[in-house]
Structures are given as C-alpha cells and as structure tokens.
Amino acid sequence: MDAPAPQSTISQPKLGFVGYARFFWRQLTSMRTALFLLLLLAVAAIPGSLVPQVSSDPNGVIAYRRNYPDTAAVLDFFQVFTTYTSVWFSSIYLLLFISLIGCVLPRTKHHFDALRASPPTTPARLSRLQGFTTRTTEADAATTIESARRLLRSQRYRTELYGDSVSAERGYLRETGNLVFHAALVGVLVAVGIGGGFGYTGQRVVVEGYAFSNSLASYDSFNPGRFFADSALEPYSIALDSFVPVYEQQNRDAIGQAIDFTANVTTTLRGEASTSGQIKVNEPLAVGDTNVYLLGNGYAPILTVRDANEKIVWSQPTACLPFDSNLGSTCVIKIPDGLDEQVGMLGFLYPTRGELSSGALASVYPDLISPVLTLEVYEGDLGLDNGQGTNAYALNTDSLDQIAGRTADAETLRLTPGDRLDLPNDLGSVELTSIPRFVSLDVHHDPSELPVLLFSILVVAGLVTSLFIPRRRMWVAATTDDSGTTTIQYAALARGDDPNLEAAVTEFADKHSQKLTVRVSS
Amino acid sequence: MTEILVPYSVIAVYSAMAIYTLAFVMFAVDLARRSAAAGEVTHAQRSPKSLRLAMAFTVLAWALHVLAVVARGVEAQRVPWANMFEFTLTATALIVGVFLVVQFWQDLRFLGAFITGFSLLSLGVATSSFYVAVVPLPPALQSVWLIIHVFVASLSTGFFALAAGLSIVQLLQARREAGKALKLRLLDTLPPAERLETLAYRLTVVGFVMWTFTLIAGAIWAYSAWGRYWGWDTKEVWTFIIWTIFAGYIHARATRGWRGSRSAWLAIVGFAAIVFNFTIVNLFFKGLHAYSGL
Numbered sequence: 001m002d003a004p005a006p007q008s009t010i011s012q013p014k015l016g017f018v019g020y021a022r023f024f025w026r027q028l029t030s031m032r033t034a035l036f037l038l039l040l041l042a043v044a045a046i047p048g049s050l051v052p053q054v055s056s057d058p059n060g061v062i063a064y065r066r067n068y069p070d071t072a073a074v075l076d077f078f079q080v081f082t083t084y085t086s087v088w089f090s091s092i093y094l095l096l097f098i099s100l101i102g103c104v105l106p107r108t109k110h111h112f113d114a115l116r117a118s119p120p121t122t123p124a125r126l127s128r129l130q131g132f133t134t135r136t137t138e139a140d141a142a143t144t145i146e147s148a149r150r151l152l153r154s155q156r157y158r159t160e161l162y163g164d165s166v167s168a169e170r171g172y173l174r175e176t177g178n179l180v181f182h183a184a185l186v187g188v189l190v191a192v193g194i195g196g197g198f199g200y201t202g203q204r205v206v207v208e209g210y211a212f213s214n215s216l217a218s219y220d221s222f223n224p225g226r227f228f229a230d231s232a233l234e235p236y237s238i239a240l241d242s243f244v245p246v247y248e249q250q251n252r253d254a255i256g257q258a259i260d261f262t263a264n265v266t267t268t269l270r271g272e273a274s275t276s277g278q279i280k281v282n283e284p285l286a287v288g289d290t291n292v293y294l295l296g297n298g299y300a301p302i303l304t305v306r307d308a309n310e311k312i313v314w315s316q317p318t319a320c321l322p323f324d325s326n327l328g329s330t331c332v333i334k335i336p337d338g339l340d341e342q343v344g345m346l347g348f349l350y351p352t353r354g355e356l357s358s359g360a361l362a363s364v365y366p367d368l369i370s371p372v373l374t375l376e377v378y379e380g381d382l383g384l385d386n387g388q389g390t391n392a393y394a395l396n397t398d399s400l401d402q403i404a405g406r407t408a409d410a411e412t413l414r415l416t417p418g419d420r421l422d423l424p425n426d427l428g429s430v431e432l433t434s435i436p437r438f439v440s441l442d443v444h445h446d447p448s449e450l451p452v453l454l455f456s457i458l459v460v461a462g463l464v465t466s467l468f469i470p471r472r473r474m475w476v477a478a479t480t481d482d483s484g485t486t487t488i489q490y491a492a493l494a495r496g497d498d499p500n501l502e503a504a505v506t507e508f509a510d511k512h513s514q515k516l517t518v519r520v521s522s
Numbered sequence: 523m524t525e526i527l528v529p530y531s532v533i534a535v536y537s538a539m540a541i542y543t544l545a546f547v548m549f550a551v552d553l554a555r556r557s558a559a560a561g562e563v564t565h566a567q568r569s570p571k572s573l574r575l576a577m578a579f580t581v582l583a584w585a586l587h588v589l590a591v592v593a594r595g596v597e598a599q600r601v602p603w604a605n606m607f608e609f610t611l612t613a614t615a616l617i618v619g620v621f622l623v624v625q626f627w628q629d630l631r632f633l634g635a636f637i638t639g640f641s642l643l644s645l646g647v648a649t650s651s652f653y654v655a656v657v658p659l660p661p662a663l664q665s666v667w668l669i670i671h672v673f674v675a676s677l678s679t680g681f682f683a684l685a686a687g688l689s690i691v692q693l694l695q696a697r698r699e700a701g702k703a704l705k706l707r708l709l710d711t712l713p714p715a716e717r718l719e720t721l722a723y724r725l726t727v728v729g730f731v732m733w734t735f736t737l738i739a740g741a742i743w744a745y746s747a748w749g750r751y752w753g754w755d756t757k758e759v760w761t762f763i764i765w766t767i768f769a770g771y772i773h774a775r776a777t778r779g780w781r782g783s784r785s786a787w788l789a790i791v792g793f794a795a796i797v798f799n800f801t802i803v804n805l806f807f808k809g810l811h812a813y814s815g816l
Contacts, residue, residue, distance in 0.1 A: 031777045035770055039788075042766035049759040049807060056753050060808060084754045192752075201749065253655035261661050281661035282747050293749040444749045452751065456738045463734055467727050497775075499724060 028095065029102030037096040044092050048083030051075060055084070097189060104182045111175045119158055122165040122475045129475075129491035131505030135513040137486045141478040144486055144516060148476040151512050157474065165477035174496060177465025184458035191455060195448025197226035200233075202443045207300040207317040208436040211239035211266075214290070214443060232445065234288035235270040243297055243437040247367055256326055256365045263294050263439050279441070289445055296440040298322045298329055299349055301373055305335055307428040313338025319438045320349050321393055327351050328363035331373070332395045334382050339427050341379040344395050346405075348374045349435075373432055375413040376405030377423060403427075471495040474505065476512070488513070527597040528656055534590035535611065535649060541583035542642045548576030549635035556632075556708035569631075576634055577625075583638075584622060587615045598656045603672045604663055606804060606814040610648035613676040613800075614641040620680030628721060632712055633687040640683065652816065663813065667743035675736040679796055681729030682768075686793035688722035689786040696783050719782065722789055723775060730768045737761055748810060756809035760799040767792040 015023060027033055052060025061081050065072040072081075079086035126132055137144055141164040149159045149166045157168035202219040204212050212218045214236050246260040263279040267287050277285050284291040300317035307313050313335065320329035331347035353372045354364035361374065378400035383390060390396070403424040404410040410424040415432035422429050474492040481487070490509040494501045552572040591612050595602035603612045621637045624630055659668075694706060695715040712718070740761065741751040752758060767788060774785035804814050 031773065032779070035773045035777050035780065038766055038770045038773060042763045042770065045759050045763050045766070048754060049756045049763075049803070052808070053754055056755050056810075057808065248658055251657060254657035257657060258661055259658045260664075282665040282743075284746060284749065291749065295749075442749045446750070449745065449751070453742070456741070460731070460734055460738065463731055467731065497720075497723065497727075499720070 025102065028099050031103070034096065034099045034103065037092060037099060041092050041096060044089050045083070047080050048089075051080050051083070053083060054081050093189075097186060100182055101186060104179055107175075108179050111172075111179060114175075115172055118160040119167040119169040119473060122162045122167045122477055123491075126475055126477055126489045126491035129493055131502035132489070132491040133506055133509050134490070135488045135509050137488060137513060137516045138484065139486060139516050140484075141480045141486055144478040144488055145476065147515055148478075148488070148512055151508070151515065152474065152476070155508070164479065165475060167473070167475050169471075169473045171469050171471030171495070173465050174469045174471040175466070177462045177467075177469065179462070180458055181462030181466055184455045184462055187455035188452055188459065191448045191451035195451055196446065198228065198232065199225045199444070199446040199448065200228050201445075203295075203440060204443070205300075205319045205438050205440050206238070206240045207319065207438045208240050208242055210317070211237050212441075213237040214288075219443075234290065234445075236288050237268050238287065238292065238441070239266045239268075240264075240439060241266055241276070243439050245297065245367070245437075247365070256367075258366070261294060261297060263297075263441075265292075279439075284444075289447075291444050293442040293444065294439055295442045298327060298438055299351060299368075299371075299435050300438040301331065301347075301349060301435045302433040303333060303345075304431040304433045305339070305343075305423075305428060306431075307339055308426055311338075313428070315433065317436060317438070318347075320347070324363065325366065326363040327366040330393075332393055333375075334384065334392075334395070336382055336384050339423075341425075341427065342382045342384075343423070343427065344378040344380075344382055344397075344400055345430075346376045346378070346395050350374075351435075368435060371417060371435055373415045373435075375415065375430065377403050377408075377410075377413065378405075379403050379425070379427070467497075470498040470500065470504075472498055472501055472504070474508065527593040531590045531593035531597065532649075534586045534593065535645065538583045538586035538590060539642060539645050539649075541579050541586065542638050542645070545576050545579035545583055546635060546638040546642060548572050548579060549631075549638060552576055553632070553635060553708055556711040557706070573631055573634075576638075577631060580618065580634065580638060581622065584615070584618045587611075587618065591615050594656070598658075600659055601669050601673070603676065604659055604668065604813065605652075605654050605657075606816055607648050607652040607654050609672070609676070609800070609804075610644050610652055612673075613679055614644045614648075616676045617641055617680040617683050620677070621684060624684060624725070630684065630688070630721070632691070633684060636687040636690075637683065652814070654816065660813075662747055665743055665747065667739055667746075671736060671739040671743055674732050674739065678729040678732035678736060679800075681725045681732070682789075682793045682796055685722045685725040685729065686790050688718050688725065689789040692718035692722060692786045693783055693790075696786075715782070719786065722786070723772075726768060726771060726789055726792075730765075730772065733761075733765055733768065737765055753810075755811060756803055756807040757799070757811035760795065760803050764792060764795045764799060767795055 052064055054061050064081075075081060079088070083089055123129065139147075145161065145164055145166050149161065149168075152159050152166065152168040155170070157170040158172075159166050159168045161167075200223065202214075202222045204219050206212050214233050216222060216230060216233065241264045244260075244262045244264065245258055248254045248257045248259050251257075261281055264276065265279060265285065266274050266276050267285070268274040269288055277287075279285045279292055279294045281294055284293045286292075298320055300319040302317045303314065304312060305314035314333075318331050318333050320331035322329045327349075328351075329349045331345075331349055333345040333347065335343045335345075348361070349371065350361050350363040350373075351367060351371050352363055352365035352369040354362050356362050361372065378395070378397055380400035383396055383399060402408040405412050408424070413421050413430065415421060415430070417432050417435055420429055420431035472492050472494055474490070477489045478486050479489075488509070490505050490512075492501055492505045552570065555570060555572055591602050594608060594611065598604075602608045618637060618641050621630070621633065691709075691712060692715050695709055695712065695718060698706070698709050699715055713721070740758070744753070744755075744758075745751040771785055771788040771792060774780035774788055803809075804811070805816065
C-alpha cells in the first residue's frame, strides 16, 4: 500500500523583488523594529557625550587628538568626533523616522475612515465586556434608548442606534493626538534639516568704540549652513558703545562674581537711521533677520608703539584672552612692520593687581581697579610672511629672541595706564594708552526657529491628548419583559489605557436611570 | 545681603534628615511585619501602627525639608535651585512631595522605604559633598526659564522615581508569580505584577510629558542664552537619551513580547539614567550646563 510521500520541506512562496521589498517594509514598520531602533538611538547617543564633539567643543577635540593620537585615529574612523552627524547615527534615526512614517501613514488613513464611520454594532453579549452593569426602569425600551442616546451625546459620544440598543464611541482625539505627535516629530526633523541649512552663525570680537559689519570678511569665524549663499547676509553694522559689567561686592562668598553684563550697542541697517540697543546674556538683540548674542568679554588694552624717532608705528587694541574668573588675561601683540626688527610681545594683564605668596602677580578682582600689564618682548621673525595662517592669540617663539623678560638682560616691562617705557636695543617705546573692554558676539540666522517651535508645541499637544484622553466605546441595550419592566444593560470597551472606564460606566448608568426615574415620576 | 536664614535652612535640612531616618526605619519595620504577617489573614481595617508612624515621620520630615528649601530661596532672593546642592535639596523635596500626594490616589506606602531611603542618601551626599554658600545668579542663569525648566525637570524625577520603585517590585512579583523560588513573603501583601505595571505606567506617562516639556523649555532657553536650541551639549545628549528610553518604555507596552518584565527594566534603566545625568554628567562631563557650583 502506497502512502503519499511525506512532504519533506515546508514549501515557501517564492519572493520576487517586490515580495522582498514588501517583506522588509513590513519588518521595518513593525512596532518591534521601531522599538529596537528607538533604544538603539539612545545607546548610539552615548559615545558623543563621552568624547568631545567638533560641533560643541572643538578645542576639546584638538586637545584629544594631540594627547591620544592613536585612539583619535580609531575614533575618527568611526566618526565619533562628529557622532550626531555620523553615518551610523544618521542611519539609525533616518530608519527610525522611515519606520515611523510607514507606521503613521496607514494609521492616518484608518483613523480618517473611522472618523467618518458609525460606531460598531452592539455586541450580543454585553455581560462579557468591561464595567457591565444593569438597571431597571418602568419606561419602555424605545424611550430608554432614546434618553440614553441623548445623554451619551451630551457627553460628546458619537452614537448610532441598533434596534433597542445604542452604540457609542468617544475619544477619537486620542488617536488624532497620537498621529499629530508623530507627524510633528517628523516636522521637527525636516525643519531642522532644511531650515537649518539656510542659516549661518558668525563670531566676532568687538572692542568698545569700534564697530563691525555683517559681511563674510569681517567675521573672526563663520559657519554657513549647507545651502548658505553670501547674499543671505543682511547688510548692517553694530558698534559697541560701551560694555558694563556688574560684579558682586556685598556677598562675602561671591566677591567678584559677575552678576550682570550689558553691552550697549548702536546698530545701523543699510539705508536706515541708527538705533541704540542692549545685548545681555539671556537677551539677544534682533538685528534684521539675525539674533546677536553676547557670549564673552574681556579687556583689549590699547598699546601705542613708537620707533626711535618718535613715529607711531602701532596704536590699536589687542583683545586678551581671560584665563581666570578675575579676568587675568594673556595678550599677544605682533608688530611686523615699522621697527628695525619684527617685534612680538607676550603680555599678562591683571585688572586688579594682587600678589601671590610666591611673589608672582595675580588678579584678585575682575574690574579695573588697579590694572597692570606685564610685557615680555621678543624680536626676530614672527613667521607671518610665509603665507600660512597663524593663531593671532599665540606667539611662536621658535625664531624669536627674548629681549625683555625672564631670560633676557632687560626685565619684564610693567605698565599701568598712561605709562610709557623704552623698548630694549633702542627699538623705540611702548605706551599703555588705555584699557577698553571687548565683547565676543555671536551672530545667528536660523530660518528653522519658528517652524521648529511650532512643531514642538504640536509635539506636546499631541502627546498630552494621546496619553490622557480616554478612547472608549459604550453600549446601552434595553429589553422589556411581559410585566412591563425594562432591563437596561450598560457595558464599555477601552481602546488603549483607560483607568477610569468602569467608574465611567457606573456613573453613566446611575445618571441615566436617575433621568428616567425623573421622567417617569413627573 | 544678611545671612540670617541660612543657618536655619541648614538646621532644617539636618532635622529633616534625622526624621527621614526614623521614617525609613519604620517603613523597614513595616516591610518586615508584612513578611511575618503575610501568611495570616489580615482583619485590621486600620493600617498597622508602624506604617502610620512611618507616614507621620515622613510628613514631618518633609515639612522641615520644604522649610529648608523656602528659607534658602528667601535668603538667596531667587529660586533655590541654581547649583548642585540646591538642585538636590529641591529635587528630593519634590520626590517626597510626589510620593505623599500620590497616596491620595493610590496606596503606595510600600514604596516608602525606597523613597525615604533614596532621599536620605541624596541629602547626605548633598550636605556633605555639594554644599556651597548662597551666591547670586551668574548672568547665564538669570532667566525665567531657570524657574520653569529646572522645576519641571525636578518634578518629573519624582514621578520617575516612584515608577522605578513600582517596576522593581513588579519584577520581583513577576518572578514570584512565575513560580520561581523567591521567598519574600511580603510580596503577598503587595499588588500583583500586572497592577504594579499599570500603576508604574501611569506615573511614567505623567513624568514623560513633563520630561518632554523640560526638553523643549530647555531648547527655548538655550536658544536665548547660547544662540541655538540644540547643540548636543553633554547634558542635552543625556536628556535626549532619557527621553528616548521612556519613549521606548511607552512603546514597549504596545509591543508583543515587551509588556511586563522587559518594559519594567526600561523604567528602571530610565531612572538610573536620570540619576546618572544628575550626578556623573553634572560633575564629571564637560559641557555648557556647568552650574554645579563645585
């Protein structure tokens, strides 16, 4: 007797290209994949917080490369210094967003249909559902159901009659909120991606009494967005009239702590009258389509250098980099022309002079109470003529000789405002003319700001509605027996988390039977 | 500035800590009692003495704690959350406050030992390692967003802390319900795992909305203080990571195979990340949010 040959392999349908595409699409848009990508995104964000990022801490990256060149090479390979724009991080969030869109689109259609459809037919056995409860009344079934419908409608249920029963549903806003939340997240991403590309940021140091114009050449550093064009720079100028810091003087635990910074500026848009304004740390100034931020401040002493024949060869402010909270600062002055030799000076500025126990000078308060500027003077080759860019805030002494300072015959020069001292080797003289302040300003233009804000508000609104508005169905069915007594059944079904469902049914049943009683007795 | 109130604020903190210790002990006694009494049928309508005493101590300690926060704020003439010490002082007051208020909604007193223990430890670290004198606000913090952003962030940790506590109990309960040998008889007196999960979910959802708000409020503040709403600063990164973890938690409840213990782990990991963000990131990571005052 021949038995049918047992099938040895499970026959799978052959998947063509479209089949595979469908398969992967299903996988990608499944909740499980979305969850996996979401958690992967959380993990992937960690390295960027452990290693300095080019975007938020460029100096940290430079220092890291210098200190750990081998590790840095590995990190570079994996783009860890630019984690949040790296290929792998971008892939994760792009896949996540594709998955999100793939999930939200069909749901939107489904929800749209549900919004136009009637609540579903009343189930045959309400006793199986949540919050099932019954009441009796002397009113007939039709009256009972009609009053139940009216009550449901007053509670903003959508209703539909099915024989001697009413089917009701409310809380469509829950799903609407959910969809809005997810769509708004996509909106934020798109707004940042596109809008941010048209923006730019520029940094510029401005000394009191000086001005700068919003043009490429005048910035100390400039970061254009992907789609930036020069024409996007609105022509205007900003002059720094004064910078007024306020330092704590009463509280012994905080003497010298900054409590207020105000930059008084005059702005001039092309073809318009000048206006004066203020920039504070938390209060940027809107100029044209940009915002101008106050990010830093310090001192920019004006030195006047004369040659041996009393001819002024240099007279301009030098912004000094603060190295402590009392604005002790380092100043680098490079004078390539005018003197017999190229001269470089390395200065330390102490706004309020004090002395350490070692005898070294220090600043003890950030305001200009008793300022002193020390200068070590070098002569030789400043290295400016080889065509390569050099750091204006550092002095490379490789090809320079110290002519005044710790290792030279002449002592370090010490100047207070108004002092004038001779330079060694009959080079000429240097005068500390005055010590104005400087501010570092950040100029930002970001067309994505408004859309991102709007989408963020939608995110919160969508989130709140999707989490706290209960979506529920409720049914009321009535049957009248031979004695004329009508039994009313109430039951409900939660769609999503709905902690108060059963209480809501009981409350509704009580209210409804009370209404019926009132009507019957009146 | 006359520093009259600061000593009182400090005394109030230490007194609160002493009474939190008593509360913690009584909560522990209550848990021990639950272990012993689990087998018997409980007739008592009123809650046991140890538990009532523990709650009374907690309320008293919290009142002193709040007093310390208010005194600190009055003395500084600003909101009392501008450095590590003050963050810790205020955040723990909010955590205990949420714990107390939530009792009106659900009886979660079995988490008392967890909450008072956590707050006590935090206050201990704060007073011994984070303490700084009252100083004025630096210009970067002079913003209305300091009040909103930091307060909502701290308040949300109260909800996440309770949810984490519930999730830990849920994990224990789930093991026990699965028949794995776990001889903690006190679990008999606690709600079943599914109920714990539902409660943890509801608290987390509230915390999550607040955390989302914190993130956006922080972005708005960053926009006016630093000129960009998002710059992947270390603190921003960790706030984002925490948001993502809890977003994952909420989705996990709707994903087959992830309900129950797996999602409970996410709630616990999320809270651990919050503690990490508050301590390690604040103190050791380089970033713009350098306001620990240490």
